[in-house]
Amino acid sequence: MVIIGGGFAGLYAARRLGKERAVEVTLVDRRNYHLFQPLLYQVATGALSPGDIAQPLRAILRRNGNTRVILGEAVELDPVARRITLSDEGTVDYDTLLVATGARHAYFGHDEWAVLAPGLKTIEDATDMRRRILLAYEAAEREADPVRRAEWMTFTVVGGGPTGVELAGALGEISRDTLRRDFRSILPSDARVLLVEALDRVLPTYPASLSQSARRQLEHLGVTVRTGTKVTAIDEGGITVAVQGDGTERTERIPTRTVLWAAGVQASSFGRKVADALGVQVDRAGRLPVGADLTLPGHPEVMVLGDLAIAMRHSGKPVPGVAPAAIQEGTYAAKSILAHLHGDTPEPFRYRDRGDVAVIGRLSGVADIRWLGRFGHMSGFLAWGMWLGVHILYLIGFANRIVVLIRWAWSFLTHGRGTRLITGEPHLPPIKRPEHL
Amino acid sequence: MVIIGGGFAGLYAARRLGKERAVEVTLVDRRNYHLFQPLLYQVATGALSPGDIAQPLRAILRRNGNTRVILGEAVELDPVARRITLSDEGTVDYDTLLVATGARHAYFGHDEWAVLAPGLKTIEDATDMRRRILLAYEAAEREADPVRRAEWMTFTVVGGGPTGVELAGALGEISRDTLRRDFRSILPSDARVLLVEALDRVLPTYPASLSQSARRQLEHLGVTVRTGTKVTAIDEGGITVAVQGDGTERTERIPTRTVLWAAGVQASSFGRKVADALGVQVDRAGRLPVGADLTLPGHPEVMVLGDLAIAMRHSGKPVPGVAPAAIQEGTYAAKSILAHLHGDTPEPFRYRDRGDVAVIGRLSGVADIRWLGRFGHMSGFLAWGMWLGVHILYLIGFANRIVVLIRWAWSFLTHGRGTRLITGEPHLPPIKRPEHL
Numbered sequence: 001m002v003i004i005g006g007g008f009a010g011l012y013a014a015r016r017l018g019k020e021r022a023v024e025v026t027l028v029d030r031r032n033y034h035l036f037q038p039l040l041y042q043v044a045t046g047a048l049s050p051g052d053i054a055q056p057l058r059a060i061l062r063r064n065g066n067t068r069v070i071l072g073e074a075v076e077l078d079p080v081a082r083r084i085t086l087s088d089e090g091t092v093d094y095d096t097l098l099v100a101t102g103a104r105h106a107y108f109g110h111d112e113w114a115v116l117a118p119g120l121k122t123i124e125d126a127t128d129m130r131r132r133i134l135l136a137y138e139a140a141e142r143e144a145d146p147v148r149r150a151e152w153m154t155f156t157v158v159g160g161g162p163t164g165v166e167l168a169g170a171l172g173e174i175s176r177d178t179l180r181r182d183f184r185s186i187l188p189s190d191a192r193v194l195l196v197e198a199l200d201r202v203l204p205t206y207p208a209s210l211s212q213s214a215r216r217q218l219e220h221l222g223v224t225v226r227t228g229t230k231v232t233a234i235d236e237g238g239i240t241v242a243v244q245g246d247g248t249e250r251t252e253r254i255p256t257r258t259v260l261w262a263a264g265v266q267a268s269s270f271g272r273k274v275a276d277a278l279g280v281q282v283d284r285a286g287r288l289p290v291g292a293d294l295t296l297p298g299h300p301e302v303m304v305l306g307d308l309a310i311a312m313r314h315s316g317k318p319v320p321g322v323a324p325a326a327i328q329e330g331t332y333a334a335k336s337i338l339a340h341l342h343g344d345t346p347e348p349f350r351y352r353d354r355g356d357v358a359v360i361g362r363l364s365g366v367a368d369i370r371w372l373g374r375f376g377h378m379s380g381f382l383a384w385g386m387w388l389g390v391h392i393l394y395l396i397g398f399a400n401r402i403v404v405l406i407r408w409a410w411s412f413l414t415h416g417r418g419t420r421l422i423t424g425e426p427h428l429p430p431i432k433r434p435e436h437l
Numbered sequence: 438m439v440i441i442g443g444g445f446a447g448l449y450a451a452r453r454l455g456k457e458r459a460v461e462v463t464l465v466d467r468r469n470y471h472l473f474q475p476l477l478y479q480v481a482t483g484a485l486s487p488g489d490i491a492q493p494l495r496a497i498l499r500r501n502g503n504t505r506v507i508l509g510e511a512v513e514l515d516p517v518a519r520r521i522t523l524s525d526e527g528t529v530d531y532d533t534l535l536v537a538t539g540a541r542h543a544y545f546g547h548d549e550w551a552v553l554a555p556g557l558k559t560i561e562d563a564t565d566m567r568r569r570i571l572l573a574y575e576a577a578e579r580e581a582d583p584v585r586r587a588e589w590m591t592f593t594v595v596g597g598g599p600t601g602v603e604l605a606g607a608l609g610e611i612s613r614d615t616l617r618r619d620f621r622s623i624l625p626s627d628a629r630v631l632l633v634e635a636l637d638r639v640l641p642t643y644p645a646s647l648s649q650s651a652r653r654q655l656e657h658l659g660v661t662v663r664t665g666t667k668v669t670a671i672d673e674g675g676i677t678v679a680v681q682g683d684g685t686e687r688t689e690r691i692p693t694r695t696v697l698w699a700a701g702v703q704a705s706s707f708g709r710k711v712a713d714a715l716g717v718q719v720d721r722a723g724r725l726p727v728g729a730d731l732t733l734p735g736h737p738e739v740m741v742l743g744d745l746a747i748a749m750r751h752s753g754k755p756v757p758g759v760a761p762a763a764i765q766e767g768t769y770a771a772k773s774i775l776a777h778l779h780g781d782t783p784e785p786f787r788y789r790d791r792g793d794v795a796v797i798g799r800l801s802g803v804a805d806i807r808w809l810g811r812f813g814h815m816s817g818f819l820a821w822g823m824w825l826g827v828h829i830l831y832l833i834g835f836a837n838r839i840v841v842l843i844r845w846a847w848s849f850l851t852h853g854r855g856t857r858l859i860t861g862e863p864h865l866p867p868i869k870r871p872e873h874l
Contacts (some may be wrong), residue, residue: 032571032859051486051856058619059853068621071575071859090579123860134469138508142527182495184505399847403840410836416496419488422469422508423560424861 001337002084002094003027004074004270006034006057008323009100009306011396012330018064022341025067026092028084032056032071036395038323039404040120041163044129044260045170046178046420047411052404054123055397074101074270077277082301096301098333099274103285103307103321106266116234117259120163129260131422133171136258137191138422141183147255153191154256156239158231159263160197160204162358165214167262168195169360172221177362177415193223194254196241198230198263203366205320206356210366213379217360234259265321271308278302283310292348294333303336305329311349319351323394328352359387362412438774439521439531440464441511441707443471443494445760446537446743448833449767455501459778462504463529465521469493469508473832475760476841477557478600481566481697482607483615483857484848489841491560492834511538511707514714519738533738535770536711540722540744540758543703553671554696557600566697568859570608573695574628575859578620584692590628591693593676595668596700597634597641599795602651604699605632606797609658614799614852630660631691633678635667635700640803642757643793647803650816654797671696702758708745715739720747729785731770740773742766748786756788760831765789796824799849 001017003010006029014027036053043050061067070092076085077097084092105119118128133155140152157168175191182188195202195218201211202218202225215225226241233240238255267286275282278299282288289310290296294303306326311319319325328351336346355376359365367383369376378386388408395401411417438454440447443466451464473490480487498504507529513522514534521529542556555565570592577589592612594605612628619625632639632655638648639655639662652662663678666689670677675692704723712719715736719725726747727733731740743763748756756762765788773783792813796802804820806813815823825845832838848854 032575032857049486049488049856050860051488051858054856054858056619056857058616059857062618069619070579071572072579123858135508138469142507142509179495181499182493182506399844399851399853402843402847406839406843407836410839414836416836419486419491420469420493420496421488421491421560423487 001025001096001098002092003098003100004084005029005100005102005268005306005308006031006069007037007100007102007306008326009102009330009333010098011057011060012327013098013100013305013334014061014064014067014330016331016334017337018061018067020338020341021066023066023337025064026070026094027057027061027067028070028072028074028086028092029057030071030073032058032069034060034396035123037121039391039395040123040126041167041170043123043126043419044120044167045133045174046130046417047170048404048407049419050123050127052400052407053395055400060396075273077274079277079299094301096303096337098303098305098330099271099288099308100305100326100330101268101270101308103265103267103287105261106264106285107261108264110234113234113261116236117158117261119261120167121265127423130420131424132258132260133174134420134422137179137183137186137188139257140186142185149186150192151237151255152257153186153188154194154254155191155258155260156194156196156254156256157260157262158196158239159261160195160199160202160225160227161262162203162356164195164197164262165202165218165358165360167260168193168218168223168225169221172218172223173361174417176222178417178420180415189222191222193221194256195223195225196229196231196239197225197227200228200244202227203356203358206358206366206368207377210368210377210379214358214360214366217364217366217379220364221361231263265307267308271304274302274304293336293346294329294349303333305333311351313351320353322356324354325351327394357383357387357390359384438462438533438535439529440535440537441521442466442535442537442539442743442745443468443506444474444537444539444743445763446539446767446770447535448494448497449764450535450537450742450771451498451501451504451767453768453771454774455498455504457775457778458503460503460774462501463507463531464494464498464504465507465509465511465523465529466494467508467510469495469506471497471833472560474558476828476832477560477563478603478607480560480563480856481557481604482570482611483567483854484607485841485844486856487560487564489837489844490832492837497833512710514711516714516736531738533740533774535740535742535767536708536725536745537742537763537767538705538707538745540702540704540724542698543701543722544698545701547671550671550698553673554595554698556698557604564860567857568861569695569697570611571857571859574616574620574623574625576694577623579622586623587629588674588692589694590623590625591631591691591695592628593631593633593691593693593696595633595676595696595698597632597636597639597662597664598699599640599793601632601634601699602639602655602795602797604697605630605655605660605662606658609655609660610798611854613659615854615857617852626659628659630658631693632660632662633666633668633676634662634664637665637681639664640793640795643795643803643805644814647805647814647816651795651797651803654801654803654816657801658798668700702744704745708741711739711741730773730783731766731786740770742770748788750788757790759793761791762788764831794820794824794827796821 033054072086143149179188228244339346355369357367365383367378470491509523580586616625665681744758776783792806794804802820804815
C-alpha cells in the first residue's frame with residue numbers, strides 16, 4: 001500500500017502500519033521531513049529554527065522494516081493500472097492508496113499577491129517571512145524620512161484565523177519585547193501591527209466570547225484588530241481594504257511594507273489529479289468528499305485524508321482542517337486497512353473534537369475544551385499552559401522536544417528570540433538610496 | 438570608530454569597546470548575525486541547525502548603548518574623506534577603522550568549480566552541502582544501475598586541513614551510523630568517503646605524529662585518505678587527480694557525484710578595495726600585511742584584523758587564520774584604541790598560540806596543546822573532550838550552548854543527526870529517468 005504525503009495524516013497512518021508485517025508500506029513525499037506545521041509561525045517570527053520543528057521521515061520510520069520512503073512528487077494517477085507517476089517519471093504501484101497531500105495557502109484568485117504577501121505552509125515560506133519582518137526593521141532603522149519609516153514599521157497580517165492571530169501576537173511581542181533594545185534610530189515599540197479579517201470577529205470557529213477575549217489580548221500586545229475589513233488590493237507600498245460598517249462599505253488605503261498572508265487555503269494540486277482520474281467532484285477549495293470510511297465514493301481502494309478531504313461528522317458538519325483531525329484520520333485509515341486484512345468491517349470514522357487552543361504572545365491565549373462545555377472556555381495563562389503542553393506532546397523527536405522547551409524557556413526568561421537570522425538572498429535592507437550616517 | 442565585519446575579530450573588538458562611553462562604535466556587516474564558523478561543518482552534515490551556531494549581532498550588542506549595528510555591505514573606501522560607501526549607496530564616516538571582513542573559499546583560478554564543489558563559509562553554503570549529501574543518498578536509493586549507484590555513494594572532500602578532516606569524519610559517521618537503518622535498497626555503510634589532499638599528509642599545520650593519528654582515525658571511520666593527490670579537474674560525474682609517487686606523476690579519474698571543497702581560502706573582496714585605496718600590496722591570497730600594532734603601514738587610523746590580515750609573530754611566522762587568532766586580534770584592537778584614547782602607547786600585538794584541536798567523528802580527534810610541548814600531543818578521546826569544551830565555551834548565546842549540548846548528547850546516544858533537512862530548491866533527487874518501484 002502507498003501513502004502520498006508525510007504530513008500528520010500520512011505519517012500517523014505510516015507509523016501505525018509500520019508495526020504490521022502483513023503489509024508493505026511505501027510513503028512518498030516531496031520533502032525528506034515531516035513538518036510540525038502548527039509551530040511554523042514561530043520559525044517565521046524567529047523563536048525556533050526550522051530544524052526544531054522538522055524531523056526526517058526516514059529517521060521517524062527507520063525501525064519499520066516494512067516501510068519504504070521515497071522522496072518524490074506524485075503528479076499522475078492511473079486508476080486502471082493502479083499506478084502513481086512521479087515528477088521524475090518514476091512510478092509506484094498501489095493496491096491500497098492513501099492520499100494525504102494536504103493544502104497550500106491560496107489568494108482567492110489573486111495569485112499575483114503571492115510575491116507581495118507570503119503565506120505560511122513550508123519552511124521556505126517561514127524563513128522568507130522571517131527575512132521580510134527583520135529586513136523591514138533594518139530598513140526602518142536606516143530610513144530618515146518619517147513617513148517611509150512608518151510604512152516600514154507597519155506590519156499587516158491578513159486573516160484572523162488561528163495562524164493569523166498567533167502571527168499577529170508574535171509580531172506584537174517582537175516589537176514590544178524582543179527588539180526593544182536592538183535599534184538606535186527607531187523604537188521598535190512604535191511598530192504598528194494590523195490584523196485584518198473580513199468577518200466580524202477573529203477566530204470565527206471559536207465561541208464568540210473567546211473571539212472577544214482574543215481580540216482584547218491582541219490589543220493588549222499593541223495589535224490593531226480590524227474586523228469586517230476585506231483586502232481588495234495589495235501592492236509594494238500597502239494594501240487597499242473594503243470596510244463594512246452600518247450597511248455601507250468604504251474603501252481605505254493602508255500604507256504598509258510588510259504583508260503576511262494567513263487567509264485562505266486550497267487543496268494541493270495532486271488532489272485535483274486524483275479527483276479527475278477517479279471521477280470525483282471537488283469543492284471550491286479543491287477538496288475531495290469522502291465517505292464515512294474515508295474512501296472515495298466508488299473507490300474503496302483509495303482513501304483521502306487530512307486537509308485534502310471533506311469528511312463529514314455525525315452532526316453533518318465537516319471535520320475541520322486541523323492537525324488533530326489529520327492525526328485521527330491517519331490512525332483510522334491504518335486501523336481500517338488492518339481490519340479489512342483480518343476480514344472485519346471497520347467502524348465508520350468518528351472525529352473526536354477535543355477542542356481548540358491558540359496562543360497570543362506571552363502567557364496568554366484562548367482555549368475551548370469541548371468536553372468541558374462552557375467551563376472549557378479559557379483565556380490567558382491557563383490557555384497558554386495548555387497550548388504549551390499539547391504542542392510539546394505532539395512534537396515528534398525527543399531531542400526536538402527538549403530543544404524547543406529550552407528555546408521557549410530562554411525566550412521567556414530573556415524576552416529574546418534567538419533564531420532571528422536573515423538567510424537566503426537578498427540579505428541587505430530593501431532600501432536603495434544615498435544616506436549618510 | 439567603524440568596524441567592518443561581525444566575525445570573531447570584529448565582534449570581539451565591538452564587545453570590548455561597547456563598554457566604553459568615550460567611543461562611538463558602528464559595526465557594519467552584510468549579515469544580521471555572527472556566525473560561529475568552526476561548527477559550520479556540523480550544519481552541513483545535519484548535526485546542528487543554522488540557528489544553533491548563529492546569533493543576531495543586534496542581540497549580542499544590545500546593551501552597548503554606544504554601538505550601532507548597520508546591515509550593509511561595504512564596497513568602497515575613500516581615504517581622504519575617511520568614508521565607507523555601502524552597496525546601497527549609504528555612507529559611513531570613520532575616524533578609526535577596523536577592517537575584519539575575513540576570507541571566503543577560493544578555487545585557485547578554477548571559479549567554474551564553484552557550482553560543482555561547494556565550499557563552506559556561509560550558512561547558505563552549509564545548507565547547500567547538506568542538501569547535496571542527502572540528495573545523493575536519495576538518488577542512490579532509487580538508482581537501479583550499480584555503477585551509477587556507486588557514483589552517487591562516493592563522497593569526495595577536497596582539502597586535508599581541519600575543515601576537510603572534520604567534514605570527512607562526519608561523512609564517515611553519517612554512512613556508518615546515522616543513516617544505517619534509513620534506506621531499503623542501499624546500505625549507507627557501502628558509501629565511499631574520499632579525502633583528497635595535495636600535500637603528503639593531512640592537517641599539515643599539526644605535528645607529523647598527529648597527522649598520522651588523524652589519518653588512522655579517519656580510516657577507522659571508513660574514510661579513504663589520498664595524500665599527494667591533487668585535483669586537476671572537476672565535472673558532474675567525477676574528478677580528475679594527479680597522483681605523486683616515486684618522483685613520477687600519473688593521472689587518475691575518480692567517479693563521484695558529490696564533491697565538497699575545503700581546500701583554499703581567499704581574502705574577501707573588500708580587502709582588495711582597502712588595499713588599493715590605501716596603497717598597500719596584498720599577498721597571493723589577497724591578504725593585507727599589518728604592522729606589530731595591526732595597523733596598515735602609513736595609516737595608523739586603519740587596522741586590519743582576522744583572516745584578512747597577515748600579522749607577523751615574534752618568531753617571524755605569520756599568525757594563522759584561525760578563530761582564536763581573530764578573537765585575540767579583535768580584543769587587542771579594542772585595547773589599543775582605548776590606550777591611544779588615554780594617551781598611552783599600546784604594546785605590540787602578541788599572538789598566544791594555545792594550540793589546535795580537530796574532531797574526527799565520535800569520541801576521537803587530535804589536539805596539540807602548545808604549552809605542554811610534546812606532552813600536549815593528544816589523540817582520541819582526550820582530544821575529543823577538549824574540542825567539545827572549547828567549542829561550547831566560545832559559542833555565543835547561552836541558549837545556543839544548551840541547545841547545541843543537547844543536540845550533541847542526543848546524537849551521541851542515538852547515533853542520530855536530527856537536522857538532516859533538505860531545504861531550498863530543488864528538493865527532489867537529481868535523477869530523471871523512468872523507474873518502477
